[in-house]
Amino acid sequence: MIVTVAAFKGGVGKSTTALHLATYLQTKADTLLVDGDLNRSALDWSNRGSLPFKVADEEEAISLAKLYEHIVIDTPSRPKTDELKKLARGCDFLVIPTTPDAIALAATLKMVNELQGVRVNYRILLTLVPPYPNKAGEEARETLESAGLPIFKTAIRRLTVFQHAALEGVPVNGVKDAYAQIAWRGYVEVGKEMLS
Ligand SMILES: Nc1ncnc2c1ncn2[C@@H]1O[C@H](COP(=O)(O)OP(=O)(O)OP(=O)(O)O)[C@@H](O)[C@H]1O
Ligand SMILES: [Mg+2]
Numbered sequence: 213m214i215v216t217v218a219a220f221k222g223g224v225g226k227s228t229t230a231l232h233l234a235t236y237l238q239t240k241a242d243t244l245l246v247d248g249d250l251n252r253s254a255l256d257w258s259n260r261g262s263l264p265f266k267v268a269d270e271e272e273a274i275s276l277a278k279l280y281e282h283i284v285i286d287t288p289s290r291p292k293t294d295e296l297k298k299l300a301r302g303c304d305f306l307v308i309p310t311t312p313d314a315i316a317l318a319a320t321l322k323m324v325n326e327l328q329g330v331r332v333n334y335r336i337l338l339t340l341v342p343p344y345p346n347k348a349g350e351e352a353r354e355t356l357e358s359a360g361l362p363i364f365k366t367a368i369r370r371l372t373v374f375q376h377a378a379l380e381g382v383p384v385n386g387v388k389d390a391y392a393q394i395a396w397r398g399y400v401e402v403g404k405e406m407l408s
Pocket of ligand 2: 226227228249253286287
């Protein structure tokens with residue numbers, strides 16, 4: 213299965229999502245994370261610590277891909293329309309992370325619009341959702357659902373353990389923190405939805 217993670221807006225959790233979905237898929241079969249971002253965030257992450265799956269840049273990935281059952285592709289922000297269409301056509305599943313704020317939601321709607329006419333299986337993932345009593349997550353879900361868009365039932369909460377994980381170079385389930393398991397469960401549920 214080839215899973216691509218893409219969004220128009222920067223900082224919405226693309227790399228964090230790609231990395232944790234790769235962690236989840238690796239529990240099922242050998243998984244390769246392709247760092248398609250020039251900022252090389254996933255590769256940096258793996259160089260700082262250790263990740264339970266293989267990470268490669270786009271060039272290395274060409275020869276490695278056939279050795280892996282699952283491939284997750286992290287992409288840079290703001291893909292041009294033709295790049296986006298190429299990404300979408302080249303995968304089995306497109307995950308579009310978005311934060312629940314108006315700017316990110318507008319960028320997500322624009323992206324979905326540009327995908328019209330492209331045969332792609334995609335779903336929107338709400339990420340960095342602020343805690344109760346903030347209602348941004350629920351409101352964003354209502355906005356997306358009322359637009360008839362496919363969205364993961366599970367949302368990823370905004371938890372600082374994700375930043376600690378990035379610093380330590382491990383997935384959240386490898387961090388000693390009271391919130392580590394809550395954070396990890398979010399991506400496990402998303403992974404299950406994706407495979408179901
Ligand atoms: N659920 C979360 N809770 C808290 N912090 C998060 C969460 N997800 C991501 N972050 C943090 O938010 C920042 C942006 O996340 P990330 O790098 O995954 O986004 P991105 O979309 O890949 O960004 P870019 O556009 O720069 O590639 C990082 O510092 C990351 O650690
Ligand atoms: Mg990134």
